[in-house]
Amino acid sequence: MTNHATADHSILPESVRTEIDALRPRYPTTEALLLPTLHRAQRAAGGWLSPETIVAVADFLELPPAKVAAVVSFYDMFHDHPVGRHRIRLCTNLSCQLRGAEELLEVLGEEFGVGEDEVSADGRCSYVQFECLGSCDTAPMMMVDDEYHENLTPERVRQIVRALD
Amino acid sequence: MAFEKVLTRNVGHPEALGVRGYRDRGGYDALARALRMAPEEVVEEVKRSGLRGRGGAGFPCGMKWSFVPRQHPKPKYIVCNADESEPGTFKDRLLMENDPHQLLEGCVIAGWAVGANTTYIYIRGEYTKAARILEEAVRDAYASGVLGENVLGTGFRHDIHVHRGAGAYICGEETGLLESLEGRLGQPRVKPPFPAVVGAFGCPTVINNVETLCCVTHILQRGADWFKGIGPDERNTGPKLYAISGHVERPGTYEYPLGITFRELLEGCGGMYKGRGLKAYIPGGASAPMLGVNDQEIPLAFDHLARAGSMLGSAAVIVMDETTCVVRATLRLSRFFAHESCGQCTPCREGTNWMAKILTRIESGKGTEADLDLLASVVPNVGGISLCALGDAAQGPVKSLLAKFGDEIRDNLRHGRYPLPRQRFFDPGAAS
Ligand SMILES: Cc1cc2nc3c(=O)[nH]c(=O)nc-3n(C[C@H](O)[C@H](O)[C@H](O)COP(=O)(O)O)c2cc1C
Ligand code: SF4
Numbered sequence: 001m002t003n004h005a006t007a008d009h010s011i012l013p014e015s016v017r018t019e020i021d022a023l024r025p026r027y028p029t030t031e032a033l034l035l036p037t038l039h040r041a042q043r044a045a046g047g048w049l050s051p052e053t054i055v056a057v058a059d060f061l062e063l064p065p066a067k068v069a070a071v072v073s074f075y076d077m078f079h080d081h082p083v084g085r086h087r088i089r090l091c092t093n094l095s096c097q098l099r100g101a102e103e104l105l106e107v108l109g110e111e112f113g114v115g116e117d118e119v120s121a122d123g124r125c126s127y128v129q130f131e132c133l134g135s136c137d138t139a140p141m142m143m144v145d146d147e148y149h150e151n152l153t154p155e156r157v158r159q160i161v162r163a164l165d
Numbered sequence: 166m167a168f169e170k171v172l173t174r175n176v177g178h179p180e181a182l183g184v185r186g187y188r189d190r191g192g193y194d195a196l197a198r199a200l201r202m203a204p205e206e207v208v209e210e211v212k213r214s215g216l217r218g219r220g221g222a223g224f225p226c227g228m229k230w231s232f233v234p235r236q237h238p239k240p241k242y243i244v245c246n247a248d249e250s251e252p253g254t255f256k257d258r259l260l261m262e263n264d265p266h267q268l269l270e271g272c273v274i275a276g277w278a279v280g281a282n283t284t285y286i287y288i289r290g291e292y293t294k295a296a297r298i299l300e301e302a303v304r305d306a307y308a309s310g311v312l313g314e315n316v317l318g319t320g321f322r323h324d325i326h327v328h329r330g331a332g333a334y335i336c337g338e339e340t341g342l343l344e345s346l347e348g349r350l351g352q353p354r355v356k357p358p359f360p361a362v363v364g365a366f367g368c369p370t371v372i373n374n375v376e377t378l379c380c381v382t383h384i385l386q387r388g389a390d391w392f393k394g395i396g397p398d399e400r401n402t403g404p405k406l407y408a409i410s411g412h413v414e415r416p417g418t419y420e421y422p423l424g425i426t427f428r429e430l431l432e433g434c435g436g437m438y439k440g441r442g443l444k445a446y447i448p449g450g451a452s453a454p455m456l457g458v459n460d461q462e463i464p465l466a467f468d469h470l471a472r473a474g475s476m477l478g479s480a481a482v483i484v485m486d487e488t489t490c491v492v493r494a495t496l497r498l499s500r501f502f503a504h505e506s507c508g509q510c511t512p513c514r515e516g517t518n519w520m521a522k523i524l525t526r527i528e529s530g531k532g533t534e535a536d537l538d539l540l541a542s543v544v545p546n547v548g549g550i551s552l553c554a555l556g557d558a559a560q561g562p563v564k565s566l567l568a569k570f571g572d573e574i575r576d577n578l579r580h581g582r583y584p585l586p587r588q589r590f591f592d593p594g595a596a597s
Contacts, residue, residue: 076332
């Protein structure tokens with residue numbers, strides 16, 4: 001087990017550690033807990049994984065930090081740079097493109113005044129184009145944090161993003 | 166005889182989200198039946214049904230199960246592939262969100278058949294709602310004696326764990342998935358050894374798609390003969406989900422006998438959007454070569470589509486009307502593959518990027534005849550000698566673009582970029 005006395009619990013909160021400890025019996029290896037841990041750590045840390053958080057996760061699971069950092073950079077849902085309070089993923093893959101997703105991308109740019117993957121000046125939001133999110137029958141669509149928003153129009157997109165705190 | 170929907174029978178019946186409601190609608194009978202049979206008999210029944218994998222490759226399910234060694238010192242695993250990331254595909258999400266127990270039942274039956282006491286359901290990270298529903302169903306199943314130490318009082322032990330991915334198409338490839346499940350980058354493994362012998366955590370493993378496992382439930386419920394009786398021939402059997410999107414009136418997931426034609430499917434979803442003409446359709450997700458107006462009578466089944474130079478894949482049907490720029494559509498798919506290549510194999514890593522770059526030039530109106538020749542020479546070299554089928558998949562759309570839409574590419578070369586008509590497909594009426 002990790003030396004909890006030296007681990008910085010302000011970076012990887014106790015609640016995350018407890019949840020992950022409860023998952024240990026599910027897997028024959030500790031390494032398999034890495035994705036579950038990163039999901040929770042990222043949420044607890046405000047949406048992205050700083051070098052300090054990565055080290056804390058590595059320490060907790062007794063894995064090399066470089067390995068954890070490589071995993072973070074491999075997956076599209078993990079971020080190694082700051083993101084907005086809300087994170088918008090706009091599907092621009094074919095089924096959504098055919099239904100006008102490219103125009104929605106312009107709407108997002110206008111609404112936030114920043115480019116893709118940049119944080120809006122008020123810290124509220126960052127947005128990215130994303131690959132197919134499996135909601136092609138309700139295209140075009142986007143994901144705001146964990147929620148799917150479907151059958152979008154430019155007006156609906158404006159409404160949705162303006163309602164974000 | 167009228168076709169009876171089975172895979173989607175509980176859609177619109179929210180009571181089936183709980184074990185009790187699911188049981189009231191006939192659920193978990195198949196599992197009870199399976200547990201009264203010898204494991205070998207269950208494998209035999211699935212073999213006899215002709216069930217082929219619904220995840221993309223169409224491999225015979227019973228045969229895959231029979232590759233798992235009966236006697237083995239290590240534990241065995243069932244892994245359910247719920248990564249569903251093939252562009253255009255959304256059928257597994259429907260199954261998981263509306264009928265989670267149908268899937269859990271199939272997982273336990275598979276576990277009994279091959280002697281596995283654990284299932285991991287690897288679900289793509291973006292499917293947060295489906296993951297929540299599955300977790301809830303799993304809890305309910307434990308509380309009801311369907312999972313755990315003593316499945317349905319038979320003494321068989323089976324555990325199911327829901328494991329979330331984190332956004333990477335390549336984790337849908339079965340060995341990429343296993344790497345990811347084990348906490349690493351989702352980079353496909355060298356095969357052989359195949360997962361049936363060396364799979365999750367170095368142990369014998371069966372990997373099946375969500376829909377495949379849901380089919381297993383009904384095969385055990387109604388028998389292999391019933392399943393075999395559906396579909397065009399004995400190599401293409403069973404009910405099938407088709408996810409249709411793009412320029413049609415009513416996009417959605419439709420259940421039909423395997424092998425209905427594109428024309429029938431299109432009619433069933435209200436036809437082309439605003440009655441426009443068809444230009445092209447993709448029958449099986451981004452990896453499947455495009456087909457055209459002359460291919461509407463082809464049965465959408467494994468062998469029939471293969472003979473037509475395409476594939477059934479995940480049965481995600483993407484429809485493009487006459488106003489679509491197919492070069493732009495193909496470019497989008499090429500960008501997808503370039504983004505998702507895991508980078509281990511040179512032909513795939515370099516080739517997918519080359520295809521996307523050349524197509525970007527052509528689409529933007531800056532291309533030349535030389536680009537077209539270059540593209541044609543690159544495409545055949547993207548797949549083949551590599552660790553997984555992503556490179557082959559990436560060839561699909563471009564190959565068909567070159568073969569079927571040469572005139573349109575030349576048009577793009579001569580006249581520059583197609584203007585994108587604005588506001589064409591927004592339908593505020595459909596917005597909820
Ligand atoms: C690049 C790539 C992506 C894949 N993505 C998926 C996927 O998202 N879901 C799936 O079930 N199968 C996917 N597959 C197919 C799997 O490798 C595997 O064949 C399948 O899970 C086996 O299950 P089945 O026999 O029940 O279809 C993919 C294959 C490749 C090469
Ligand atoms: S073919 Fe492509 S995606 Fe598959 S292992 Fe090789 S580089 Fe990775």
